[in-house]
Amino acid sequence: MIAAVCSYLVRVWLIGARHIVEVQGVxxxxxALLAGGLVVAIACGLGARLFARGEDALRVLARHQPAGxxxxxxxVVLALLALAGHVACGAWITFGPGYVxxxxxxxxxxxxxxxxxxxxxxxxxNLVCVYGGGGGGVQLPATLPRDNVSRxxxxxxxxxxxxxL
Numbered sequence: 001m002i003a004a005v006c007s008y009l010v011r012v013w014l015i016g017a018r019h020i021v022e023v024q025g026v027x028x029x030x031x032a033l034l035a036g037g038l039v040v041a042i043a044c045g046l047g048a049r050l051f052a053r054g055e056d057a058l059r060v061l062a063r064h065q066p067a068g069x070x071x072x073x074x075x076v077v078l079a080l081l082a083l084a085g086h087v088a089c090g091a092w093i094t095f096g097p098g099y100v101x102x103x104x105x106x107x108x109x110x111x112x113x114x115x116x117x118x119x120x121x122x123x124x125x126n127l128v129c130v131y132g133g134g135g136g137g138v139q140l141p142a143t144l145p146r147d148n149v150s151r152x153x154x155x156x157x158x159x160x161x162x163x164x165l
Contacts, residue, residue: 051127058131067133082095094121
């Protein structure tokens with residue numbers, strides 16, 4: 001928590017405070033919004049459980065390998081993940097804080113599958129860091145501007161995220 005506060009204060013000092021998502025107006029709470037929130041909450045819970053199990057498995061694996069070997073393997077895998085992220089997204093989404101990936105998300109409409117790929121690459125990077133002996137990182141923000149989400153054919157879903165975002 002202290003590291004997060006310090007990094008945010010340094011960011012504000014360097015480039016100023018700016019919001020990733022500007023919320024305007026009062027959201028309309030209807031059945032679709034509540035159902036969507038429930039689906040997202042369940043998916044996040046399942047994803048967190050899967051992530052925690054993966055982290056536990058990598059910690060067990062790491063205990064049986066020398067630190068130098070883990071660092072070397074983690075470095076190579078992180079480099080490959082960085083390259084895969086850049087090839088898939090056209091940006092270095094795996095480097096730096098979550099704001100780098102958030103800027104990519106906000107840069108324009110992206111198909112849902114590509115957002116999923118970016119999430120998996122960043123999550124895998126966090127897990128590889130833990131395996132290598134380091135800490136994790138910051139994930140893509142949970143709230144995405146509706147105008148920046150599109151289907152694979154370029155059309156936008158009618159109600160992907162709340163309209164007020």
